[in-house]
Amino acid sequence: MQAIATKQNMNIESIRAAVAEKIDSAAFQTWIAPLQFTVCQNCLDVVAQNQFTADYVKREYGKTLENIAADFSLDINICVNGANRVVNSANDNVVCEFTPVKNTQNKNGFDKFISCDENMFALAACKKIALSNASFSQLFIYGNSGCGKSMLLDCIYNTSDKRIVKMSGGQFVMEFTRSLRDKTIFSFKDYCRKCDVFMMDDVCALAGKRATMDEFLQLLIDLKNAGKTVVLTANAAPNALTGFDRRVQSLFASGLVIDVAQPNAYVRRAMLIRAGVKVDVADELSKRISADGHLVNGIINKIKTYTELMGESVDMDVASRLLGDVLAKSKTPISMVKSMCEKMSISYDEICGNSRARRLVRARQIMMAALKGATNLSLTEIGNVCGGRDHATVVYALAQIEKQKTCDLVLNAEIDDMIKICK
Numbered sequence: 001m002q003a004i005a006t007k008q009n010m011n012i013e014s015i016r017a018a019v020a021e022k023i024d025s026a027a028f029q030t031w032i033a034p035l036q037f038t039v040c041q042n043c044l045d046v047v048a049q050n051q052f053t054a055d056y057v058k059r060e061y062g063k064t065l066e067n068i069a070a071d072f073s074l075d076i077n078i079c080v081n082g083a084n085r086v087v088n089s090a091n092d093n094v095v096c097e098f099t100p101v102k103n104t105q106n107k108n109g110f111d112k113f114i115s116c117d118e119n120m121f122a123l124a125a126c127k128k129i130a131l132s133n134a135s136f137s138q139l140f141i142y143g144n145s146g147c148g149k150s151m152l153l154d155c156i157y158n159t160s161d162k163r164i165v166k167m168s169g170g171q172f173v174m175e176f177t178r179s180l181r182d183k184t185i186f187s188f189k190d191y192c193r194k195c196d197v198f199m200m201d202d203v204c205a206l207a208g209k210r211a212t213m214d215e216f217l218q219l220l221i222d223l224k225n226a227g228k229t230v231v232l233t234a235n236a237a238p239n240a241l242t243g244f245d246r247r248v249q250s251l252f253a254s255g256l257v258i259d260v261a262q263p264n265a266y267v268r269r270a271m272l273i274r275a276g277v278k279v280d281v282a283d284e285l286s287k288r289i290s291a292d293g294h295l296v297n298g299i300i301n302k303i304k305t306y307t308e309l310m311g312e313s314v315d316m317d318v319a320s321r322l323l324g325d326v327l328a329k330s331k332t333p334i335s336m337v338k339s340m341c342e343k344m345s346i347s348y349d350e351i352c353g354n355s356r357a358r359r360l361v362r363a364r365q366i367m368m369a370a371l372k373g374a375t376n377l378s379l380t381e382i383g384n385v386c387g388g389r390d391h392a393t394v395v396y397a398l399a400q401i402e403k404q405k406t407c408d409l410v411l412n413a414e415i416d417d418m419i420k421i422c423k
Contacts, residue, residue, distance in 0.1 A: 011072060012037045015044065018068045023061060031057055034186075036081075044074040047081050052190050054080050109158030113151055114270045118261035118345065125258060126152045129197065129229055130159040138220075138230045138255025142237050144347050146292035147260045149233040153199050156231065162196035169205030173212050192219050199231040203252070207243025220251060230255070240355075261345050262291035275300040281316050288327045291342045299323060333377060333385040336422040340367050343421060352387035364389070365397040366411070370418030372398060 015037060020028050035057070036047040046065060048054035057065075058078050069076040110130075115123045122141055128134040141149050157166050167175070179188035192198065198219075206213050223230050234241060237259065238252035263271065265286045271293075272282035277300070289295060303314050306322060320327065341348045344363050351364060364386055371382045379398075383389035389397075404411050 011039055015068060015072060018071070019061075019065065022064050022068065027061075031061070039074065042074055044069045044072070044076045046076065046078045048078065049081050050186050050190050051080050052193060053186055054078055109155035113148060113155055114263070114267050114274070116261060116264050116267050118264075119148070122152065122258045122260050125256060126156050126231075127159075129231060130156045132160065132162050132196070132229075134229060136256040137224050137227070138232070140238060140252055140255055140257045141231070141233045141260055142235065142257070143260035144262055144292075145235060146294040146296075147262045148293055149260055150201050151293075152260070153201055153231060153233065156197070156199065160197065163194070164197045164199065165192055165195040166199040166201070169200055169202045172200060172216065173205060173209055176212050176215055189219075193222055193226070193228075195228065197229045197231065198223055201233050203232050203234050204236075204241065204243075207241070213244075213248065217248065217251060259345070262342060263293050263296065264291060264342070268296050271296050272300065275304070277303055278313065278315065281314060281319050284316055285319060285323070285327075289323075290326075290338065295326060299326065333371065333375065333381065336371065336375075337367055337385050339421045340370065340418050343417065365401050366414055366418055368394055368397045369401040369415050370422055373415070374419045374422035 016032075019032055023032060031053070034049060034053075036045075038045045038047070044065075046057070048057060062078065065078070066076050110123070110127060113123060125134070125136075125139055126141075129139060141152060143149055153166060157164055175188060179185045203216075206216055220230060232252065234252075236242075238249045238257060241249060241252070244252075268289060268291070269282050269286035272285060273279060277285070285299065289299065302322060303319070306314060306318070312318075314322065337351065338348050341351055341363075344366075346360065346363050350360055351367070353360075368382050368386055368389075371377055371385070372379075377385075379394040380391050383391060383394045386394075401411070401415070405415070
């Protein structure tokens, strides 16, 4: 019996050596080395730690393993580690079964999201995914901070009855790094893939992290090939993301890409009233605070806390004193530009940036013309508040606008609207 066991061990080592000669060393260490090889009744059993690994090995290396087994006059069986086979290897894992804990107190999750007309498309797409009958396999939502991207993901998670994996970009980086350190990478792969819907909030956190990005791209490809739904959010459109190469941007843009506008005055007012703020106070505050959902939530928390601690309601006089740090006391040139940015659904950072995209160049020129018509600012001052443009740039912009105004009624109306915002 000992001689037979010794012979089998020698055969297994010979088989491993033969496989190592046929497969790249890095691939061998990653996929083949953790497998258990046993010979039983003229059959080579190749036992994987989980179904994902077994499927991958069959697909990528099945033919090679079959040929090598035939050289030893053996059949081959690639299977998953079961109750009767215990594999003690460095990459052995308990496969993580993901069972999402649903918020049973908030099944109508989308009721929390107050939408304006600009966001109805994004809201409808998210509802379609929550109902599990979306025809698009990937949804990419982008917008400035505080526009409600994370809330839309929460609404899908709270409403859908499907298996959902939801994590932030930073969490994905942390969990991937930990799985490499703890040698539980297969469980991490299984955890991300065993779902109906995969959602990641803020993919920008992956920028510059090459190994993590490679793993994430493979995850996206596997999920799409398996017919799973993917939802991603970012603070910029795919082609405007920094720290990502063209291949990544192209993959992100391959699905349905929708922008989310920041909350306008109507949405800010509705948020304040829903939180219990007096109607007259909400009316005034919605006009005097910037379009940032995070800021609105901060104001709501401050008013609620004041009411709870001081035992008195908040009228406009109290609100003016309480919120003096965030209320716009008067229109400054920068606040005018930011208001125009909100009207055009463009971020202030984009206006101040160096991008020469046509829509941004046109928006800058319109803003410069509006500031010239509504204020007494010099051309140098106008250039400074529009991202530090020099005097010659402003002169050129105004000349271009004057030339186009003679034959473009829509442009005239846009400039009139911007002038009203500045006054």
